[in-house]
Amino acid sequence: MNVRNVPPHASTMFESLRGLGYSPATALADLIDNSIAAQASEVDVRFEWQGPKSSIRIVDNGVGMDDATLEAGMRLGASDPRANRAASDLGRFGLGLKTASFSQARRLTVASRRKGGAIVCLRWDLNLLDQPGSQAPWPLFEGPAPGSEALLSPLETMEQGTIVLWEDLDRVVTEGFTSTDMIEMIDAVEAHLAMTFHRLLEGEGEPFRLRLNDRAVRPWNPFLIGHPAKAWESAEFRILHSPGTLVQCHVLPHRDMLKPAEQEAAGGPGGWTQQQGFYVYRNKRLLMAGGWLGIGDNGKTWVRDEPHRLARIRLDIPNSVDADWKINVLKSTASPPVRLRAQLRRLALETRETARNVFAHRGHISSASGGRSDGVKDAWQVRRSANGTSYRIARDNDLIASVLDRAGPLKSDIVAMLRLIEETVPVQRIWLDTAEDKETPRTGFAEAPTEEIRETLVAMFEALVRYSGLTEEEAKHRLRRSAGLERFPELISSLSLTDIA
Known part of the structure; x- marks a missing residue:
């Protein structure tokens, strides 16, 4: 059997890998994974704005690497994704350092030091691949690019750690990109990292600290743990x-x-x-x-x-x-x-x-019958059938029932008015406004004056006492357990029979 060796062209391979779809935030998160895997307790990300010469630097205090380990880490496919990993390892494919970096920059420099060891430094530069006369088809350069030495200087005073440096940020600093855009990008990166690493930043025991341009990243927990109003x-x-x-x-x-x-x-x-x-x-x-x-x-x-x-x-x-x-x-x-x-x-x-x-129900789970079992019945009933969903004003709501009972000759007009309201609820407009605004319309007495809320409570209190036969305390209890009213316990407690005398 004849066998051919067909290695990829370095420049073509790297350019292809640049299109995997990283954003600056996801690319930096991949590099921070490496820092965590290296047992770092502190990671500092610094964005340096200098127009086309801008750079991004990630500094960690992890265990660092010696020359052989760094060379292996700079190799594409540095590890077999099928191999068993330590339970705490955040990597998998052996590509993250390279693919994440090249998705944003054309030059990647990594300098590292192990405790008691010397600083080692290697560099990929996509602008120097496939150079005419080059003896190395995959040239990995030793040391930083000329003029970039100062960006790696923090490692000189560190006992151990690693610095990853991105330069020639052609996927970030594009035409028209300004310092304001850089600030907005930093804010987006911070929000993403605060979410991605929130459990590590919140963790007990050994602390993990993450900073962006000397500002601590505060964790964002999606679950509002411990909030008293959590459903x-x-x-x-x-x-x-x-x-x-x-x-x-x-x-x-x-x-x-x-x-x-x-x-x-x-x-x-x-x-x-x-x-x-x-x-x-x-x-x-x-x-x-x-x-x-x-x-x-x-x-x-x-x-x-x-x-x-x-x-x-x-x-x-x-x-x-x-x-x-x-x-x-x-x-x-x-x-x-x-x-x-x-x-x-x-x-x-x-x-x-x-x-x-x-x-x-705006924060409250009602029973299937509509309204809490020990609260006032909801003013609206939702009816579902094969013909669709309809919304009806509940005639057995205590206040509505008492008004109809006392309406006398106006009862038919009031019923007609309720039917008009039911049939003209602007359901489609409400749904459109909700979809466009990304928020539900303000109801539940939101921003209503206190006196207006009290007038409503007095009317309902009267309906419960005079027409439903409840005692004063029973009526107050029912109001406190009613959707939309439970946020006004002090107003409800202030109600008395003198209000309806």
């Missing part, structure tokens, strides 16, 4: 037939239960709707933020929509199942094995349904 947080489940895989379901508070600053923060980098779904972690490092992993109903995948915006599910997988979950080189996509999809779907269904109820 639901399940126990942590072990997934059958997948050792080491854990899942926990969360339903966040409705926006009406959050302060303005909390609302903005909880939305995350992508906003409330985009951040719903599964959060897949490997060794506490976030791989995928949101989305429903291709799970759905009747062959149709669930999409990220408004009614389920409060649903977020934490899913932890070990690094031994990367192939089963189809983790890609960018660590940005995952697909659950077929044998686990039924379990994940059941958990997701429960979470989505709870989130939908909380969303629909």
Whole structure:
């Protein structure tokens, strides 16, 4: 059998790998993975703006590398993705350092030092590949580029550690890119890293610190752990037939239960709707933020929509199942094995349904009959049939029933008015405004004057006492347990029979 050796052309291979789809944020996250794997407790990322000569530098205090280890790390395919890895290893393909770096820059320099050892430095430069007369088809240069020595100087005072330097940022500093654009990019990078590494930044025991231009990155936790208004947080489940895989379901508070600053923060980098779904972690490092992993109903995948915006599910997988979950080189996509999809779907269904109820009832889960069993019946009833969904004003709501009972000759006019309101609710306009604004319309007495709210409470209090036969305390209890009214306990407590005398 004749065999041919067909090695790739270096420049062509590198240029092809540049198109994998990294953003500056995901590329830097890949490099920080390497720092964590090297047992670094501190990572500093520095962006230097100098127009076309701008650079990005990542400095860590990990165990560092000697010359042989650095050379192996600079090689494409430095490790076999099929090989067993340490349980704490965040890598897989042996490509991350190179592909992430070249997705943003044409020159990659890595300098490193082990404890008690000398500084070693190697450099890839895409501008110097395939040079005429070169004796090395894959030239890996020793030392920094002339004029770049100062950018590696922090390593001289460090006992151990590594510096990764990106220069010639042709995929970042493009035509028209300004210092303002650099600042905006840094903000986007910070938001992504705060989310990707939040569990490591929050971790107990040995601290992990991450800084961008000397500013500490504050972790962003998607699950609002410990918030008193949180609608639901399940126990942590072990997934059958997948050792080491854990899942926990969360339903966040409705926006009406959050302060303005909390609302903005909880939305995350992508906003409330985009951040719903599964959060897949490997060794506490976030791989995928949101989305429903291709799970759905009747062959149709669930999409990220408004009614389920409060649903977020934490899913932890070990690094031994990367192939089963189809983790890609960018660590940005995952697909659950077929044998686990039924379990994940059941958990997701429960979470989505709870989130939908909380969303629909503005933070409160009502019983199927409409309204809490010990609260005032909801003013609106939702009716579903083969002909579609309709919305009707509840004639058995205590206040509405009492008004109709006292209406006398105006009863037929009031009923006609209610029917007119029911038939002219601007459902499509409400839905369009919600979709465009990414927020539900303000209801539930939002921003209403206190006196206006009190007038409504007095009318309902009178209906409960005079026409439903409740005692004063029974009426107050029912009001406190009614959707939309429970936020006014002090006003409800101030009600008395003298208000309706």
